Amino acid sequence: xxxxxxxxxxxxxxxxxxxxxxxxxxxxPALRGxxxxxxxxxxxxxxxxxxxxxxxxxxxxxxxxxxLGQWLIIVAGFALLLGVVNVIQNSSRKIARRDSGWLFSxxxxxxxxxxxxxxxxxxxxxxxxxxxxxxxxxxxxWVEDRIFQPLQSTIFSxxxxxxxxxxxxxxxxxxxxxxxxxxxxxVVMAGRVPLLEFLAAPVPALHPAAASGSLFLGSLxxxxxxxxxxxxxxxxxIGAALGAASMAIRVIxxxxxxxxxxxxxxxx
Amino acid sequence: MANRDPLTFVAARETVRSAYLAEGRPDxxxxxxxxxxxYDQFAFTAAVSARMVRERPAAIFLIGxxxxxxxxxxxxxxSVGAIQIAGQADPTQLPFFVATCDYTLIGEELYAASAxxxxxxxxxxxxxxxxxYKALCILVGLxxxxxxxxxxxxxARILQTK
Numbered sequence: 001x002x003x004x005x006x007x008x009x010x011x012x013x014x015x016x017x018x019x020x021x022x023x024x025x026x027x028x029p030a031l032r033g034x035x036x037x038x039x040x041x042x043x044x045x046x047x048x049x050x051x052x053x054x055x056x057x058x059x060x061x062x063x064x065x066x067x068l069g070q071w072l073i074i075v076a077g078f079a080l081l082l083g084v085v086n087v088i089q090n091s092s093r094k095i096a097r098r099d100s101g102w103l104f105s106x107x108x109x110x111x112x113x114x115x116x117x118x119x120x121x122x123x124x125x126x127x128x129x130x131x132x133x134x135x136x137x138x139x140x141x142w143v144e145d146r147i148f149q150p151l152q153s154t155i156f157s158x159x160x161x162x163x164x165x166x167x168x169x170x171x172x173x174x175x176x177x178x179x180x181x182x183x184x185x186x187v188v189m190a191g192r193v194p195l196l197e198f199l200a201a202p203v204p205a206l207h208p209a210a211a212s213g214s215l216f217l218g219s220l221x222x223x224x225x226x227x228x229x230x231x232x233x234x235x236x237x238i239g240a241a242l243g244a245a246s247m248a249i250r251v252i253x254x255x256x257x258x259x260x261x262x263x264x265x266x267x268x
Numbered sequence: 269m270a271n272r273d274p275l276t277f278v279a280a281r282e283t284v285r286s287a288y289l290a291e292g293r294p295d296x297x298x299x300x301x302x303x304x305x306x307y308d309q310f311a312f313t314a315a316v317s318a319r320m321v322r323e324r325p326a327a328i329f330l331i332g333x334x335x336x337x338x339x340x341x342x343x344x345x346x347s348v349g350a351i352q353i354a355g356q357a358d359p360t361q362l363p364f365f366v367a368t369c370d371y372t373l374i375g376e377e378l379y380a381a382s383a384x385x386x387x388x389x390x391x392x393x394x395x396x397x398x399x400x401y402k403a404l405c406i407l408v409g410l411x412x413x414x415x416x417x418x419x420x421x422x423x424a425r426i427l428q429t430k
Binding site (some may be wrong): 030049071075076079080081083084086087089090100101103152153156158159162163165167168169170231232235236237238239242243244246247249250255256258259260 | 274275276277279282283286299300304305306307308309310311313314318322331336339340342343344357358359361363366367368374375376377378379380382390391394395397398400401402405
């Protein structure tokens with residue numbers, strides 16, 4: 001009989017050890033508090049090792065890291081259910097208490113139940129959530145196309161107005177930095193659109209000068225975006241990557257444990 | 269505290285609970301303070317913006333990974349007069365936060381914030397290690413620039429990604 005090492009190890013790390021820990025934790029609360037740290041350690045360290053050790057039992061198609069990824073999808077499915085339950089609980093509480101904005105909660109719960117039932121109907125009737133055999137949309141698809149997508153587009157289109165008000169505030173030349181920002185933004189905006197050609201359109205004699213001016217502004221824009229802006233962005237990305245790696249190491253080693261409801265120095 | 273990701277929602281709840289506990293006011297903590305909203309980008313934006321307008325909070329923390337919704341959220345927060353602190357590791361939305369928020373945690377500052385606030389020696393040590401490593405990266409980068417300028421590309425080849 002072929003022994004599946006990856007399955008045995010994963011079951012040991014994520015089932016046997018936690019169960020033994022919970023059992024032993026009945027008499028020792030301190031030990032019980034450490035079990036999530038051990039699980040987090042294995043869940044964090046396995047993908048990292050798999051990245052550097054190209055062995056089949058780690059990073060292969062049925063390797064530990066790949067299986068962990070699949071488990072994550074399953075856990076995410078259950079977590080989503082938890083989220084939906086939380087939404088229903090909170091909204092129901094609001095409606096029952098007649099808190100401020102309870103009508104919005106009523107609309108939310110109604111929408112959730114109607115859309116959810118359409119989705120379940122699609123699964124039960126084997127029509128899915130796309131189109132019916134005759135090409136007409138399923139009720140779920142109809143809700144998505146006729147209600148959900150337009151609402152999304154509405155929120156997204158608000159961005160234009162918010163951008164205008166933010167730009168107005170940001171581009172006021174209050175100090176040296178704001179003035180540099182204003183000038184750089186002006187150059188980049190002028191370099192991205194054929195502004196000079198537009199301005200020179202009524203005067204044909206100015207067309208060649210406008211075209212060469214546009215070319216210059218275009219190359220200046222590229223320089224601003226690639227050199228000072230690119231350099232600053234690279235610095236931020238390198239710093240953030242190091243910060244993220246450092247944070248990951250802190251979580252894997254159990255130094256940072258706020259996510260468990262324990263302070264950094266607490267011995268769980 | 270509104271959550272977009274159901275996977276991190278429980279961890280967020282525990283973090284907030286422990287913060288109330290650490291400040292000696294566990295009685296003020298209520299579970300509904302940390303709630304799940306939705307995974308969808310603009311539905312989340314609409315829900316959180318509406319909540320800002322209804323509840324008019326004194327302070328808003330926009331911490332995490334934001335896309336087009338960053339400006340909608342930050343501008344709504346600005347319009348209700350809240351003090352706003354934003355933080356994002358990725359630089360794409362940082363200009364919007366800098367323009368609209370009172371304070372912005374840029375890049376690595378986001379990850380250093382917990383060490384800075386708690387003053388835990390181990391956390392501060394990891395920040396120190398990070399700084400040393402960053403200094404080494406800068407030195408290697410400068411050495412690479414000098415070497416490449418002199419026609420030697422071996423450092424560039426070592427640092428090259430696939």
